[in-house]
Amino acid sequence: MSLSSPLGLLAEITHRCPLQCPYCSNPLDLIARSAELPTAQWLDIIDQAAALGILQIHFSGGEPMARSDLVQLVERANDRGLYTNLITSGVQLTAETLAPLAAAGLPHVQLSFQDIETNAAETMSGYRGSLEKKRAAARDVVAAGLSLTANFVVQRDNCTRVPAMIELGAVMGAHRIEIAHVQYHGWSLVNRARLLPSRAQLDVVTAAVEQARATHAGKLVIDYVIPDYYADYPKACMAGWGRRFINVGPSGNVLPCHAAETVKTVPIPNIQSTSLSEIWTGSALFNLYRGTDWMAEPCRSCDRREIDWGGCRCQALALTGDAAATDPVCSRSSDRPKIDAALAEAVGGDAPLVYRRFSR
Amino acid sequence: MTQALDPAAIPRFPRHVRFQLDAVRDRWVVLAPERMFVPDEQAVEILKLVDGARSVSAIAAELAARYQAPEDVVLADVALMLADLAARGALQVA
Numbered sequence: 001m002s003l004s005s006p007l008g009l010l011a012e013i014t015h016r017c018p019l020q021c022p023y024c025s026n027p028l029d030l031i032a033r034s035a036e037l038p039t040a041q042w043l044d045i046i047d048q049a050a051a052l053g054i055l056q057i058h059f060s061g062g063e064p065m066a067r068s069d070l071v072q073l074v075e076r077a078n079d080r081g082l083y084t085n086l087i088t089s090g091v092q093l094t095a096e097t098l099a100p101l102a103a104a105g106l107p108h109v110q111l112s113f114q115d116i117e118t119n120a121a122e123t124m125s126g127y128r129g130s131l132e133k134k135r136a137a138a139r140d141v142v143a144a145g146l147s148l149t150a151n152f153v154v155q156r157d158n159c160t161r162v163p164a165m166i167e168l169g170a171v172m173g174a175h176r177i178e179i180a181h182v183q184y185h186g187w188s189l190v191n192r193a194r195l196l197p198s199r200a201q202l203d204v205v206t207a208a209v210e211q212a213r214a215t216h217a218g219k220l221v222i223d224y225v226i227p228d229y230y231a232d233y234p235k236a237c238m239a240g241w242g243r244r245f246i247n248v249g250p251s252g253n254v255l256p257c258h259a260a261e262t263v264k265t266v267p268i269p270n271i272q273s274t275s276l277s278e279i280w281t282g283s284a285l286f287n288l289y290r291g292t293d294w295m296a297e298p299c300r301s302c303d304r305r306e307i308d309w310g311g312c313r314c315q316a317l318a319l320t321g322d323a324a325a326t327d328p329v330c331s332r333s334s335d336r337p338k339i340d341a342a343l344a345e346a347v348g349g350d351a352p353l354v355y356r357r358f359s360r
Numbered sequence: 361m362t363q364a365l366d367p368a369a370i371p372r373f374p375r376h377v378r379f380q381l382d383a384v385r386d387r388w389v390v391l392a393p394e395r396m397f398v399p400d401e402q403a404v405e406i407l408k409l410v411d412g413a414r415s416v417s418a419i420a421a422e423l424a425a426r427y428q429a430p431e432d433v434v435l436a437d438v439a440l441m442l443a444d445l446a447a448r449g450a451l452q453v454a
Contacts, residue, residue: 005384007396053384055391083378083391107376108393147376147393175376175449176393221449223394 003290005053006280009082010060010247010258013042013073017063019089020126020355021114023153023188023195025258026062030358031250039069041271043076045248048276050080054246060087062250071100078105085110090137091130095144098137102144109141110149110178115158116168124157126355135172142173151178154205155195156346162205166212170220177220179209181227184342185259185314187356192342193349202230229339233304234311234327241289241313246280254279256286259314263288263323289313294324298332362447364439365416370454371442372412377450379407390450397450403441410451416442 015030037045049057057077064070065088077084086101090111098109113134114124121131141148150169154162162179169177181202182188182195197205209224216222228235238245238257247255252271255261261268266284280286288294292305299310310316311327319328320335328335365371373379378391388404390397399407409419419442420435427434445451 051384053382055382055389055396081380081383085393107378110393145375147374149393218447 003281004243006049006244006246007054008056008058008245009045009049009054010058010245011042011045011064011073012060012062012247012249012258013037013064013070014066014250015062015358016066017061017089017356018066018091018127019063019114019130020357021124021153021187022126022191022353022355023155023182024356025183025186025188026356027186027259027261028190028359029261030062030356032358035251036067037250037252037271039072041252042069042073045271045276046073046076046080046082049246050077050082052277052280054082056083056085058085058087063089063092065092065097071104074101074106075104083107088112088137089125089130090134091127093133093137093140095140098140098144098146102146106146108147108149110151111138111141112151112153113165113168114153116152116161116165117158120158123353124153124155138172138174147176148172148174149176149178150174151180154179154181154197156197156201157195159197159201159205163208163212166208166216166222170216175221176223178223178225179205180223180225181205183225183228185312185318187354189318190354191351193346194351194353196227196229196343196346196349198347199230199343202226228312228315228327228329229343231329232331234308234315234329236308237312237315237327240291240309242280242286243290243309246276254283256289257312257314260285262314262317265323289324296324296326298330299326302332362440362443364436365443365446365453367417367420367435367439368415370412370415371410371446371451372454373410373450374452379410390445392450395448395450397445397448402437406438406441407445410442412454 015026074084084106086109115121118131122128152165184192213222242256247258254269254271269279269283299305313323316325316327317323319338326333328338382389416439420438424431424434446453
Protein backbone atom coordinates (compact mmCIF):
# COMPACT_ATOMS: atom_id res chain seq x y z
CA MET A 1 0.00 0.00 0.00
CA SER A 2 1.50 3.31 -1.03
CA LEU A 3 1.33 6.13 1.49
CA SER A 4 -0.86 9.04 0.45
CA SER A 5 -0.79 12.58 1.76
CA PRO A 6 -2.92 13.49 4.78
CA LEU A 7 -6.17 15.40 4.20
CA GLY A 8 -7.03 16.90 7.57
CA LEU A 9 -5.20 18.48 10.50
CA LEU A 10 -6.72 18.77 13.95
CA ALA A 11 -4.94 21.68 15.60
CA GLU A 12 -5.53 21.44 19.34
CA ILE A 13 -3.89 24.76 20.01
CA THR A 14 -4.61 24.87 23.74
CA HIS A 15 -6.09 22.76 26.49
CA ARG A 16 -7.36 25.82 28.32
CA CYS A 17 -11.17 25.92 28.36
CA PRO A 18 -13.77 27.71 30.47
CA LEU A 19 -15.93 24.57 30.39
CA GLN A 20 -15.32 21.42 32.40
CA CYS A 21 -17.31 18.80 30.49
CA PRO A 22 -16.86 15.38 32.07
CA TYR A 23 -16.70 13.72 28.64
CA CYS A 24 -13.98 15.91 27.17
CA SER A 25 -11.89 14.09 24.56
CA ASN A 26 -8.69 15.71 25.80
CA PRO A 27 -6.20 13.50 27.66
CA LEU A 28 -6.39 13.34 31.45
CA ASP A 29 -2.95 15.00 31.64
CA LEU A 30 -3.80 18.43 30.30
CA ILE A 31 -1.03 20.65 28.89
CA ALA A 32 -0.46 23.88 30.83
CA ARG A 33 -0.38 27.27 29.13
CA SER A 34 3.35 27.59 29.81
CA ALA A 35 4.02 24.55 27.59
CA GLU A 36 1.94 25.79 24.62
CA LEU A 37 3.64 26.39 21.27
CA PRO A 38 4.35 30.01 20.31
CA THR A 39 2.51 31.67 17.41
CA ALA A 40 5.46 31.41 15.02
CA GLN A 41 5.58 27.65 15.49
CA TRP A 42 1.89 27.27 14.67
CA LEU A 43 2.27 29.45 11.57
CA ASP A 44 5.07 27.15 10.45
CA ILE A 45 2.94 24.05 11.12
CA ILE A 46 0.21 25.54 8.90
CA ASP A 47 2.74 26.16 6.10
CA GLN A 48 4.05 22.62 6.42
CA ALA A 49 0.52 21.18 6.46
CA ALA A 50 -0.43 22.94 3.22
CA ALA A 51 2.77 21.78 1.53
CA LEU A 52 2.05 18.23 2.65
CA GLY A 53 -1.38 18.27 0.96
CA ILE A 54 -3.66 18.92 3.92
CA LEU A 55 -6.90 20.54 2.73
CA GLN A 56 -8.88 21.11 5.93
CA ILE A 57 -7.70 22.41 9.29
CA HIS A 58 -9.78 22.20 12.44
CA PHE A 59 -8.87 24.70 15.15
CA SER A 60 -9.83 23.03 18.37
CA GLY A 61 -8.65 22.55 21.92
CA GLY A 62 -9.58 23.02 24.73
CA GLU A 63 -11.17 26.25 23.67
CA PRO A 64 -9.27 27.63 20.67
CA MET A 65 -10.64 31.13 21.29
CA ALA A 66 -8.62 31.15 24.53
CA ARG A 67 -5.56 31.87 22.38
CA SER A 68 -5.17 35.50 21.36
CA ASP A 69 -3.37 34.56 18.12
CA LEU A 70 -6.28 32.56 16.66
CA VAL A 71 -7.06 35.25 14.06
CA GLN A 72 -3.46 35.14 12.81
CA LEU A 73 -3.58 31.36 12.53
CA VAL A 74 -6.89 31.39 10.64
CA GLU A 75 -5.58 34.05 8.31
CA ARG A 76 -2.45 32.05 7.54
CA ALA A 77 -4.43 28.85 6.98
CA ASN A 78 -6.80 30.65 4.65
CA ASP A 79 -3.86 32.22 2.75
CA ARG A 80 -2.41 28.76 2.25
CA GLY A 81 -5.68 27.48 0.76
CA LEU A 82 -6.74 25.41 3.76
CA TYR A 83 -10.44 25.16 4.56
CA THR A 84 -10.65 26.42 8.14
CA ASN A 85 -13.05 25.13 10.75
CA LEU A 86 -13.42 26.60 14.22
CA ILE A 87 -14.52 24.01 16.78
CA THR A 88 -15.65 26.03 19.78
CA SER A 89 -17.74 26.03 22.92
CA GLY A 90 -18.90 29.48 21.86
CA VAL A 91 -18.89 31.03 25.32
CA GLN A 92 -16.22 33.54 24.25
CA LEU A 93 -17.73 34.10 20.81
CA THR A 94 -19.43 37.46 20.28
CA ALA A 95 -20.01 39.65 17.24
CA GLU A 96 -16.84 41.51 18.28
CA THR A 97 -14.62 38.42 18.59
CA LEU A 98 -16.07 36.80 15.46
CA ALA A 99 -15.65 39.75 13.08
CA PRO A 100 -11.83 39.51 12.77
CA LEU A 101 -12.07 35.75 12.30
CA ALA A 102 -14.60 36.17 9.50
CA ALA A 103 -12.41 38.85 7.94
CA ALA A 104 -9.48 36.41 8.12
CA GLY A 105 -11.44 34.02 5.91
CA LEU A 106 -13.08 31.64 8.36
CA PRO A 107 -16.00 29.93 6.55
CA HIS A 108 -17.37 27.58 9.22
CA VAL A 109 -17.97 27.44 12.95
CA GLN A 110 -18.92 24.32 14.85
CA LEU A 111 -20.60 25.14 18.15
CA SER A 112 -20.95 22.48 20.80
CA PHE A 113 -24.05 22.21 22.97
CA GLN A 114 -24.14 20.14 26.15
CA ASP A 115 -27.92 20.37 26.43
CA ILE A 116 -30.86 22.59 25.52
CA GLU A 117 -32.16 23.02 29.06
CA THR A 118 -30.41 25.70 31.05
CA ASN A 119 -29.84 23.79 34.27
CA ALA A 120 -28.84 20.55 32.59
CA ALA A 121 -26.44 22.42 30.29
CA GLU A 122 -24.84 24.11 33.29
CA THR A 123 -24.52 20.83 35.17
CA MET A 124 -22.79 19.14 32.24
CA SER A 125 -20.53 22.04 31.23
CA GLY A 126 -19.76 23.24 34.73
CA TYR A 127 -20.27 26.77 33.39
CA ARG A 128 -23.01 29.14 34.48
CA GLY A 129 -24.90 30.79 31.64
CA SER A 130 -23.35 28.52 29.00
CA LEU A 131 -26.55 27.84 27.04
CA GLU A 132 -27.50 31.50 26.74
CA LYS A 133 -24.01 32.41 25.52
CA LYS A 134 -23.99 29.59 22.99
CA ARG A 135 -27.35 30.60 21.55
CA ALA A 136 -26.11 34.17 21.23
CA ALA A 137 -22.94 32.86 19.57
CA ALA A 138 -25.02 30.88 17.07
CA ARG A 139 -26.92 34.05 16.15
CA ASP A 140 -23.65 35.91 15.65
CA VAL A 141 -22.24 33.18 13.39
CA VAL A 142 -25.32 33.15 11.17
CA ALA A 143 -25.54 36.96 11.14
CA ALA A 144 -21.92 37.12 9.97
CA GLY A 145 -22.83 34.88 7.01
CA LEU A 146 -20.72 31.95 8.18
CA SER A 147 -21.79 28.34 8.03
CA LEU A 148 -22.93 26.98 11.39
CA THR A 149 -22.71 23.41 12.60
CA ALA A 150 -24.57 22.76 15.85
CA ASN A 151 -22.95 19.85 17.65
CA PHE A 152 -25.12 18.28 20.34
CA VAL A 153 -23.31 15.89 22.63
CA VAL A 154 -25.69 13.13 23.65
CA GLN A 155 -25.57 10.96 26.76
CA ARG A 156 -28.03 9.33 29.10
CA ASP A 157 -29.41 12.49 30.74
CA ASN A 158 -30.29 14.43 27.58
CA CYS A 159 -31.12 11.75 25.01
CA THR A 160 -34.88 12.28 25.28
CA ARG A 161 -34.34 15.86 24.08
CA VAL A 162 -32.74 14.97 20.73
CA PRO A 163 -35.82 15.93 18.62
CA ALA A 164 -35.84 19.34 20.31
CA MET A 165 -32.08 19.68 19.75
CA ILE A 166 -32.53 19.16 16.01
CA GLU A 167 -35.39 21.67 15.94
CA LEU A 168 -33.25 24.20 17.78
CA GLY A 169 -30.44 23.64 15.30
CA ALA A 170 -32.79 24.23 12.39
CA VAL A 171 -34.32 27.34 13.98
CA MET A 172 -30.85 28.76 14.67
CA GLY A 173 -30.05 28.45 10.96
CA ALA A 174 -27.44 25.68 11.12
CA HIS A 175 -26.42 24.14 7.79
CA ARG A 176 -25.33 21.02 9.58
CA ILE A 177 -26.22 19.29 12.82
CA GLU A 178 -24.23 16.66 14.64
CA ILE A 179 -26.03 14.39 17.04
CA ALA A 180 -22.95 12.87 18.59
CA HIS A 181 -23.17 10.33 21.35
CA VAL A 182 -20.24 10.49 23.74
CA GLN A 183 -17.35 8.19 22.82
CA TYR A 184 -15.66 6.63 25.80
CA HIS A 185 -12.05 7.80 25.94
CA GLY A 186 -10.12 9.90 28.43
CA TRP A 187 -12.47 11.85 30.70
CA SER A 188 -15.61 10.13 29.44
CA LEU A 189 -14.11 6.71 30.18
CA VAL A 190 -13.77 7.83 33.79
CA ASN A 191 -17.47 8.80 33.76
CA ARG A 192 -18.70 5.96 31.57
CA ALA A 193 -21.07 4.30 34.02
CA ARG A 194 -22.75 7.67 34.60
CA LEU A 195 -23.12 8.66 30.92
CA LEU A 196 -23.84 5.56 28.83
CA PRO A 197 -27.44 5.37 27.61
CA SER A 198 -29.39 2.14 27.67
CA ARG A 199 -30.09 0.22 24.46
CA ALA A 200 -33.72 1.38 24.61
CA GLN A 201 -32.64 5.02 24.98
CA LEU A 202 -30.25 4.68 22.04
CA ASP A 203 -32.98 3.21 19.84
CA VAL A 204 -35.27 6.16 20.57
CA VAL A 205 -32.53 8.63 19.61
CA THR A 206 -31.73 6.74 16.41
CA ALA A 207 -35.39 6.75 15.38
CA ALA A 208 -35.64 10.48 16.11
CA VAL A 209 -32.60 11.20 13.94
CA GLU A 210 -33.96 9.14 11.06
CA GLN A 211 -37.27 10.96 11.23
CA ALA A 212 -35.58 14.37 11.32
CA ARG A 213 -33.38 13.46 8.35
CA ALA A 214 -36.50 12.74 6.32
CA THR A 215 -38.16 15.98 7.47
CA HIS A 216 -35.14 18.15 6.66
CA ALA A 217 -33.88 16.29 3.57
CA GLY A 218 -31.99 18.57 1.17
CA LYS A 219 -32.06 21.49 3.61
CA LEU A 220 -30.05 20.33 6.58
CA VAL A 221 -27.22 17.82 6.86
CA ILE A 222 -27.64 15.70 10.01
CA ASP A 223 -24.64 13.62 10.99
CA TYR A 224 -25.17 10.96 13.62
CA VAL A 225 -22.61 9.16 15.77
CA ILE A 226 -23.71 6.31 18.03
CA PRO A 227 -21.82 5.14 21.10
CA ASP A 228 -19.63 2.47 19.52
CA TYR A 229 -20.25 0.18 22.51
CA TYR A 230 -23.63 -0.61 20.93
CA ALA A 231 -22.21 -1.37 17.49
CA ASP A 232 -21.48 -4.87 16.17
CA TYR A 233 -18.35 -3.66 14.38
CA PRO A 234 -15.88 -0.97 15.44
CA LYS A 235 -15.71 2.49 13.93
CA ALA A 236 -12.99 3.15 11.35
CA CYS A 237 -11.24 5.34 13.89
CA MET A 238 -9.62 8.36 12.15
CA ALA A 239 -10.42 6.50 8.88
CA GLY A 240 -7.45 4.28 9.77
CA TRP A 241 -4.31 5.03 11.78
CA GLY A 242 -2.03 7.40 9.88
CA ARG A 243 -4.16 7.26 6.73
CA ARG A 244 -5.95 10.61 6.49
CA PHE A 245 -5.46 12.74 9.60
CA ILE A 246 -2.86 14.38 11.77
CA ASN A 247 -3.45 15.77 15.23
CA VAL A 248 -1.10 18.38 16.69
CA GLY A 249 -1.46 19.03 20.41
CA PRO A 250 -0.82 22.22 22.41
CA SER A 251 2.84 21.39 23.09
CA GLY A 252 3.55 20.26 19.52
CA ASN A 253 3.14 16.53 19.92
CA VAL A 254 2.07 15.09 16.58
CA LEU A 255 -0.36 12.19 16.81
CA PRO A 256 -2.43 9.91 14.58
CA CYS A 257 -5.42 10.62 16.86
CA HIS A 258 -6.09 12.73 19.94
CA ALA A 259 -5.64 9.83 22.38
CA ALA A 260 -2.48 8.34 20.84
CA GLU A 261 -0.26 9.63 23.65
CA THR A 262 -1.57 6.69 25.68
CA VAL A 263 0.52 4.42 23.44
CA LYS A 264 3.81 4.24 25.34
CA THR A 265 5.79 1.73 23.28
CA VAL A 266 7.37 4.24 20.87
CA PRO A 267 8.48 7.88 21.22
CA ILE A 268 5.85 10.57 20.68
CA PRO A 269 7.08 12.79 17.82
CA ASN A 270 7.13 16.56 18.34
CA ILE A 271 7.04 19.29 15.71
CA GLN A 272 9.79 21.25 17.45
CA SER A 273 12.37 18.61 16.53
CA THR A 274 10.95 16.92 13.42
CA SER A 275 9.08 18.14 10.34
CA LEU A 276 5.46 17.25 9.74
CA SER A 277 6.41 15.42 6.56
CA GLU A 278 9.05 13.30 8.32
CA ILE A 279 6.63 12.49 11.12
CA TRP A 280 3.89 11.52 8.68
CA THR A 281 6.06 9.26 6.56
CA GLY A 282 8.79 8.05 8.86
CA SER A 283 7.89 8.22 12.55
CA ALA A 284 7.57 5.01 14.54
CA LEU A 285 4.27 6.19 15.98
CA PHE A 286 2.53 6.86 12.65
CA ASN A 287 3.80 3.58 11.21
CA LEU A 288 2.92 1.51 14.27
CA TYR A 289 -0.65 0.65 13.26
CA ARG A 290 -0.72 1.94 9.69
CA GLY A 291 -2.29 -0.33 7.07
CA THR A 292 -2.98 -3.96 7.94
CA ASP A 293 0.45 -5.59 8.46
CA TRP A 294 0.36 -5.06 12.24
CA MET A 295 -2.91 -6.93 12.65
CA ALA A 296 -3.32 -10.21 14.50
CA GLU A 297 -6.39 -12.43 14.30
CA PRO A 298 -9.30 -11.98 14.08
CA CYS A 299 -8.47 -8.78 12.13
CA ARG A 300 -5.72 -10.22 9.92
CA SER A 301 -8.00 -12.49 7.91
CA CYS A 302 -11.18 -10.41 8.39
CA ASP A 303 -13.09 -9.25 5.32
CA ARG A 304 -13.64 -5.89 7.09
CA ARG A 305 -9.97 -5.14 7.79
CA GLU A 306 -9.87 -2.34 5.21
CA ILE A 307 -13.32 -1.09 6.19
CA ASP A 308 -12.76 -0.43 9.89
CA TRP A 309 -8.93 -0.83 10.01
CA GLY A 310 -9.20 -2.80 13.24
CA GLY A 311 -11.19 -0.06 14.98
CA CYS A 312 -9.73 2.23 17.61
CA ARG A 313 -6.18 1.44 18.83
CA CYS A 314 -6.53 3.61 21.93
CA GLN A 315 -9.78 1.90 22.91
CA ALA A 316 -8.13 -1.51 22.46
CA LEU A 317 -5.27 -0.35 24.70
CA ALA A 318 -7.52 1.20 27.36
CA LEU A 319 -9.83 -1.79 27.63
CA THR A 320 -7.60 -4.79 26.86
CA GLY A 321 -4.13 -3.51 27.72
CA ASP A 322 -2.92 -4.23 24.17
CA ALA A 323 -3.07 -1.48 21.54
CA ALA A 324 -2.58 -4.07 18.78
CA ALA A 325 -5.64 -6.07 19.82
CA THR A 326 -8.86 -5.97 17.85
CA ASP A 327 -11.08 -3.15 19.11
CA PRO A 328 -13.11 -4.90 21.84
CA VAL A 329 -16.29 -3.35 20.44
CA CYS A 330 -16.07 -5.83 17.57
CA SER A 331 -18.41 -8.79 17.88
CA ARG A 332 -15.56 -10.94 16.53
CA SER A 333 -13.22 -9.90 19.37
CA SER A 334 -12.61 -12.29 22.27
CA ASP A 335 -12.66 -9.17 24.49
CA ARG A 336 -16.22 -8.20 23.53
CA PRO A 337 -17.47 -9.42 26.98
CA LYS A 338 -15.61 -6.43 28.49
CA ILE A 339 -17.89 -4.10 26.53
CA ASP A 340 -21.01 -6.06 27.42
CA ALA A 341 -19.98 -5.90 31.10
CA ALA A 342 -19.56 -2.11 30.86
CA LEU A 343 -23.02 -1.80 29.32
CA ALA A 344 -24.53 -3.94 32.08
CA GLU A 345 -22.72 -1.96 34.77
CA ALA A 346 -23.93 1.34 33.33
CA VAL A 347 -27.60 0.52 33.78
CA GLY A 348 -28.62 2.63 36.75
CA GLY A 349 -25.06 3.79 37.46
CA ASP A 350 -25.24 7.05 39.43
CA ALA A 351 -21.65 7.82 40.48
CA PRO A 352 -20.95 11.57 40.72
CA LEU A 353 -19.51 13.18 37.58
CA VAL A 354 -15.76 13.76 37.50
CA TYR A 355 -15.22 17.12 35.80
CA ARG A 356 -12.39 17.96 33.41
CA ARG A 357 -9.80 19.93 35.38
CA PHE A 358 -6.09 20.60 35.30
CA SER A 359 -4.22 18.51 37.85
CA ARG A 360 -1.81 20.30 40.13
CA MET B 361 -32.95 9.71 -7.21
CA THR B 362 -32.02 13.36 -7.51
CA GLN B 363 -34.24 15.49 -9.71
CA ALA B 364 -32.39 17.48 -12.37
CA LEU B 365 -32.19 21.26 -11.99
CA ASP B 366 -34.39 23.53 -14.05
CA PRO B 367 -32.48 24.84 -17.12
CA ALA B 368 -33.23 28.41 -16.02
CA ALA B 369 -31.86 27.87 -12.50
CA ILE B 370 -28.68 29.73 -11.56
CA PRO B 371 -26.31 27.73 -9.38
CA ARG B 372 -23.62 29.25 -7.20
CA PHE B 373 -21.23 28.14 -4.52
CA PRO B 374 -22.33 29.28 -1.06
CA ARG B 375 -19.77 31.35 0.82
CA HIS B 376 -18.80 28.38 2.98
CA VAL B 377 -18.08 26.04 0.06
CA ARG B 378 -14.77 26.23 -1.80
CA PHE B 379 -14.08 24.84 -5.27
CA GLN B 380 -10.32 24.88 -5.62
CA LEU B 381 -7.26 23.22 -7.07
CA ASP B 382 -5.60 20.65 -4.82
CA ALA B 383 -2.11 21.44 -6.08
CA VAL B 384 -0.34 18.63 -4.20
CA ARG B 385 -2.54 16.00 -5.87
CA ASP B 386 -3.12 17.96 -9.11
CA ARG B 387 -6.90 17.73 -9.01
CA TRP B 388 -9.90 19.94 -8.25
CA VAL B 389 -11.86 19.53 -5.02
CA VAL B 390 -15.01 20.91 -3.45
CA LEU B 391 -14.47 21.66 0.23
CA ALA B 392 -17.35 22.10 2.70
CA PRO B 393 -17.69 21.70 6.48
CA GLU B 394 -16.49 18.17 7.33
CA ARG B 395 -16.95 17.24 3.67
CA MET B 396 -14.85 16.93 0.58
CA PHE B 397 -16.02 16.05 -2.91
CA VAL B 398 -13.69 15.11 -5.74
CA PRO B 399 -15.51 15.88 -8.99
CA ASP B 400 -14.55 13.91 -12.10
CA GLU B 401 -13.02 15.61 -15.12
CA GLN B 402 -16.36 16.36 -16.74
CA ALA B 403 -17.81 17.74 -13.51
CA VAL B 404 -14.77 19.99 -13.06
CA GLU B 405 -15.42 21.63 -16.44
CA ILE B 406 -19.03 22.22 -15.41
CA LEU B 407 -18.12 23.61 -12.00
CA LYS B 408 -15.56 26.01 -13.49
CA LEU B 409 -18.52 27.72 -15.20
CA VAL B 410 -20.55 28.04 -11.97
CA ASP B 411 -20.25 31.73 -11.16
CA GLY B 412 -23.64 32.76 -9.79
CA ALA B 413 -24.49 34.45 -13.12
CA ARG B 414 -24.71 31.67 -15.70
CA SER B 415 -27.84 29.52 -15.73
CA VAL B 416 -27.78 25.75 -16.08
CA SER B 417 -28.69 26.07 -19.76
CA ALA B 418 -26.00 28.72 -20.35
CA ILE B 419 -23.39 26.42 -18.83
CA ALA B 420 -24.61 23.55 -21.01
CA ALA B 421 -24.61 25.72 -24.16
CA GLU B 422 -21.03 26.80 -23.54
CA LEU B 423 -19.82 23.24 -23.00
CA ALA B 424 -21.79 21.93 -25.99
CA ALA B 425 -20.15 24.53 -28.22
CA ARG B 426 -16.69 23.85 -26.78
CA TYR B 427 -16.89 20.09 -27.28
CA GLN B 428 -19.17 20.18 -30.35
CA ALA B 429 -21.66 17.94 -28.57
CA PRO B 430 -25.48 17.92 -28.84
CA GLU B 431 -26.79 20.58 -26.49
CA ASP B 432 -29.77 18.57 -25.18
CA VAL B 433 -27.49 15.70 -24.11
CA VAL B 434 -25.05 18.05 -22.39
CA LEU B 435 -27.90 19.90 -20.69
CA ALA B 436 -29.26 16.68 -19.22
CA ASP B 437 -25.83 15.78 -17.80
CA VAL B 438 -25.17 19.25 -16.42
CA ALA B 439 -28.62 19.57 -14.81
CA LEU B 440 -28.25 16.22 -13.07
CA MET B 441 -24.67 16.68 -11.91
CA LEU B 442 -25.40 20.10 -10.41
CA ALA B 443 -28.57 18.82 -8.76
CA ASP B 444 -26.57 16.12 -7.04
CA LEU B 445 -24.13 18.62 -5.54
CA ALA B 446 -27.00 20.92 -4.56
CA ALA B 447 -28.72 18.04 -2.75
CA ARG B 448 -25.52 17.55 -0.76
CA GLY B 449 -25.46 21.19 0.27
CA ALA B 450 -22.46 22.15 -1.83
CA LEU B 451 -24.37 24.41 -4.24
CA GLN B 452 -27.14 26.97 -3.87
CA VAL B 453 -29.67 27.41 -6.62
CA ALA B 454 -31.54 30.61 -7.39
